[in-house]
Amino acid sequence: MGGRIKIALLLTPALLVIGVLFAGGLVSAVVQSLGYLPAIGQTEISLDAYREVLTGGDFLDSFLLTVYVAGASTIISTILAVLAALVLRRSSGRFSAIVFQLPITIPHLVAAVGIALVVSQTGLGARLAAALGLIGEPQEFPALLYDRYSVSIILTYVWKEMPFVTLVVLAALQGVAGELEDVARTLGAGAWQRFWYVVFPVISPGIIAASLIVFAFTFGAFEVPYLLGKTYPTILPVMAYNEYRDIELTARPVAMAINVLIALITAVFAALYLRLARDLGRG
């Protein structure tokens, strides 16, 4: 009993911060999404905003795009990160450490602008390709910016998040994996067997945790798609922002409804993902 009180006391400060800042914001978003805006004389509670969001085709378009961008960014950066980590653990080179740590320190905003300068049709990449004779004119460079497949957005995310996943996986590898692998080798396991039966189970919790963080972040992040995305459809956070800055104040509940839905969807994805991970762990 005394132990419980101690735990509660120790947790209180952290819970207060989370409660006031996070839950407070969420609660006020929920309240506004229900149409409660006394400043413009709206005090009636209704689900109209949700109805409007969920029955319009825009939300579905944006939702699918968001899942695609977040999913592709997560899968690509995770696979590349695992491969990189497997190579990097053998080399103690300082150079590679810097290459992998540098992107982590650079803000997403700067990364997005940098990628845009490289991949735009009048950018560095296009000029280089034209100079090398790969394309006739810079304008013939494929449209990778504001494009249908969100190539530049995914590139930015991969560039930013892959090193993060790599570092997490590296940390896991530096534990017992090396020794276990040696044991497996002495028992005659091949390279693939060593990876699949020995190394992967050791690093998989790290991979799952890191990739979930990447997915949740890219699902809810705003600035990169805002800068590099096409006008329509936009990913959900940009859609919410566009509604929020709509000159008609009645659009505010709609913006908040989208935000609440983003939070819900992320939570559902996280729960499913963790459950899947648990099942995998058992298997």
Place this chain on the structure above:
Amino acid sequence: MMVALAATLSMSVAACGNASGGADDAGSQGEDRSFAELETEARGTTVNLSLYGGDDAINAYVDDYVTPELKKRYGIALERTPLTDTADAVNKLLNEKQVGKGKGTIDLVWINGENFATGAEADLWFGPWAEKLPNAKYVDWESPSINHDFGYPVEGREAPWGKAQFVMIYDSEKVEDPPKSLDELLDWTEENPGHFTYPAPPDFTGNAFIEQVLYGVTGQVEPFQKSFDEKVFNQKSPEVYDFLNELESNLWREGETYPGSQAKLEELYQNSEVYISMSYNPQLAQRQVDKGLYPESTRTYLLNGGTLNNTHYLAIPFNGPNKAGAQVVANFLQSPEAQVEKQDPNGWGDLTTLDVDRLPKNIQKKFAEPEGEATLSTRELQENRVPEARSEWLLELEDGWQEKVLKE
């Protein structure tokens, strides 16, 4: 010392504001002090001016000319807060109103059109004050293009600062005879696919373009100066969308996406991705040529039937902490000297809001026609003007554009 003094003064001003009006209707009191009193009270204070920050020339005008002059003449420290979108400031004020924040951070905000109307609906503006400024005598407050802001009654709650007019810009080396009507534009884009586009509404310039299309396809201006009429709108707007959809397949990126802002369109023109551009600033082309950003062969032209013009203003928020200072600053910005400086094509190049006939003769001369091959004479601009439609029309048109042009 100065800072401490400024802080004390602005706090006492805020205290006065709170004492004289309730938290809810502080904005509806208006100014009853004399200008001399305001000047005395403003001395030594800081004034926060919030304005769109995306134009280097405007920023330079404020930082390099206005700020030092205000310091010298009135002892006022001007603090410029750049906004990416004026709607952000309106949203901020709305949030402050919601939580009953009696003392805000914005003293003066650059605004017009929908943003002013939205704010006025939520009672976010202090006033009336603007018609009492000493320099208001140079302003034609009788003119509907001054006393109505996109059709919304101003009622002294904002002071006119300048005028803008929509113009088309083209590269005469790549375009021999620029399209002056909508039919010509269709033909031109068909012959030059991928080299024309417009910023996606609700961008300001994009809005102006689709409004210009509304005037063009209907051949009418008059009906849109009246209150919004759904019947008329439902009858006329399909023509606008039909035209824009017909144009779409020959736009930059085949209309699959649009430049998100005026700045992005300028970039496309600068990089020769598009050959025809547009701006709500008639001097922009000249300035960009002088800076070496646009090709020397850049020219400005007008559409047949005239182009949109409007007035932009300065407003004081209901919870502005330094209302006296804000009025002194607004009065200076409206002075003939500051307006001459503002119209310099190598600076901001913004058209004056003053009625030139009311000015002393020696100052009238300074508003001579702007020089430069890439720009047009003030006379030509003035003779080819059409008024903006009332905001409601534009809002409906924007919404319709999202549904019927962007998504289809």
